[in-house]
Amino acid sequence: MLLAIQSLTKTFVGMKALDAVDFELARGEVHALLGENGAGKSTLIKCLTGAYRRDAGTLLLDDAPISPDSTAQAQALGIGTVYQEVNLLPNLTVAQNLTFGHEPRHFGIVDTRAQRRQAAAMLEGYGLAIDLDRDLGSYSVAVQQLVAIARAVALSGKVLILDEPTASLDDREVQMLFAVVRRLRDQGLGILFVSHFLDQVYALCDRITVLRNGRKIVTARCDDLDRVRLIEHMLGRELAAEEHAARRAEGHTEATGEPLLAFEQVGRRGHIEPFDLSVQRGEVIGMTGLLGSGRTETAEVMFGIKRAHSGRVRDVESGGGDGGEAADELHLRGPRDAIAAGFGFAPEDRKTDGIVAELSIRENIILALQARRGWISAPRGRRRRSASSPAAISRRWCWRAGWR
Numbered sequence: 001m002l003l004a005i006q007s008l009t010k011t012f013v014g015m016k017a018l019d020a021v022d023f024e025l026a027r028g029e030v031h032a033l034l035g036e037n038g039a040g041k042s043t044l045i046k047c048l049t050g051a052y053r054r055d056a057g058t059l060l061l062d063d064a065p066i067s068p069d070s071t072a073q074a075q076a077l078g079i080g081t082v083y084q085e086v087n088l089l090p091n092l093t094v095a096q097n098l099t100f101g102h103e104p105r106h107f108g109i110v111d112t113r114a115q116r117r118q119a120a121a122m123l124e125g126y127g128l129a130i131d132l133d134r135d136l137g138s139y140s141v142a143v144q145q146l147v148a149i150a151r152a153v154a155l156s157g158k159v160l161i162l163d164e165p166t167a168s169l170d171d172r173e174v175q176m177l178f179a180v181v182r183r184l185r186d187q188g189l190g191i192l193f194v195s196h197f198l199d200q201v202y203a204l205c206d207r208i209t210v211l212r213n214g215r216k217i218v219t220a221r222c223d224d225l226d227r228v229r230l231i232e233h234m235l236g237r238e239l240a241a242e243e244h245a246a247r248r249a250e251g252h253t254e255a256t257g258e259p260l261l262a263f264e265q266v267g268r269r270g271h272i273e274p275f276d277l278s279v280q281r282g283e284v285i286g287m288t289g290l291l292g293s294g295r296t297e298t299a300e301v302m303f304g305i306k307r308a309h310s311g312r313v314r315d316v317e318s319g320g321g322d323g324g325e326a327a328d329e330l331h332l333r334g335p336r337d338a339i340a341a342g343f344g345f346a347p348e349d350r351k352t353d354g355i356v357a358e359l360s361i362r363e364n365i366i367l368a369l370q371a372r373r374g375w376i377s378a379p380r381g382r383r384r385r386s387a388s389s390p391a392a393i394s395r396r397w398c399w400r401a402g403w404r
């Protein structure tokens with residue numbers, strides 16, 4: 001067996017995230033690790049790669065016990081990991097990112113030509129036509145993800161762990177990634193694939209292991225485990241008939257027909273052609289397109305992050321009437337206006353744009369609540385003086401960030 005995990009246990013304060021989990025990964029297989037949110041998938045991966053210290057259990061790679069203390073050590077042993085959120089350095093070039101920590105040197109100085117050659121070789125077969133000398137951060141999250149995979153494969157070479165790698169990729173990119181994964185499988189790598197997209201699991205994987213509440217529930221070949229059984233294993237109960245129907249009709253929503261919001265001829269010169277879009281109460285609208293087609297930018301215009309040069313946004317619900325009148329028009333000059341109007345936004349790169357990672361969860365929530373009230377209206381009474389007042393949090397943040 002390429003990789004064997006035996007009785008892996010990990011406890012966080014008061015809760016067992018993993019409870020004596022066994023797992024095996026063979027050479028030349030793609031093995032899906034599935035389970036609901038919080039089932040323990042990422043914890044298993046982090047214990048395996050040394051990012052977390054396990055409480056108990058044995059890890060065997062090529063039948064020899066291993067105990068990596070860090071992801072770098074795991075990588076040196078042959079276990080490479082790619083996370084949903086890219087963990088490379090956006091302000092280094094593509095070539096620098098690919099060879100980081102292993103730069104070819106000549107008398108101690110980085111040999112940039114050899115570095116570029118090495119990087120080009122690492123990207124071979126990925127179908128990416130990108131400039132090795134450009135900053136990685138100037139490329140989309142999707143391209144960055146593929147670069148991260150190329151790096152992990154080149155540096156580790158035995159086990160490749162993909163923790164929700166497709167969340168930010170479009171169809172074409174997913175196919176590209178799958179082609180790469182299949183090629184690596186045929187070369188004899190063992191690939192551990194975590195995903196919430198069951199279609200992708202069935203399209204790509206050979207076997208499935210299901211975790212639930214930190215316990216291993218089942219391991220089976222994809223061909224032997226149909227979708228309904230799989231979901232039942234994940235949920236821990238049998239699905240009622242109507243649930244089957246609802247799950248089959250994926251993408252179904254409960255639009256009520258009551259209009260809520262209308263974007264009319266909203267556009268951005270040179271970037272987004274004017275578009276119309278109206279949203280009903282209870283409706284989920286999918287917006288899709290190829291990489292570079294303007295999906296993210298459209299969302300940013302809708303939230304006021306980027307300026308619209310034309311059109312208007314109408315709060316159809318509160319405004320009443322059917323147009324002409326400007327009373328129901330929303331002026332979104334920035335995210336603050338959008339938040340005040342009741343919009344929320346989960347950005348593409350949540351780690352840098354969605355949260356302030358240096359602050360605690362509590363502090364992040366307080367900042368978000370304060371943003372909704374507006375910065376001017378200070379909290380009253382005890383909250384203002386407390387250490388968790390937004391002003392105090394901002395001060396601490398600036399202090400830590402060195403903006404004194």
Ligand SMILES: Nc1ncnc2c1ncn2[C@@H]1O[C@H](COP(=O)(O)OP(=O)(O)OP(=O)(O)O)[C@@H](O)[C@H]1O
Pocket residue numbers: 012013017035036037038039040041042043044
């Ligand atoms: N650093 C941590 N400290 C405390 N609890 C944690 C920590 N990391 C994970 N947990 C808890 O352990 C459990 C398993 O979490 P884990 O992140 O492994 O789930 P997951 O299967 O990867 O879920 P998802 O599908 O949401 O990624 C959850 O209850 C989670 O809240």
Ligand SMILES: [Mg+2]
Pocket residue numbers: 041042043
């Ligand atoms: Mg996870």
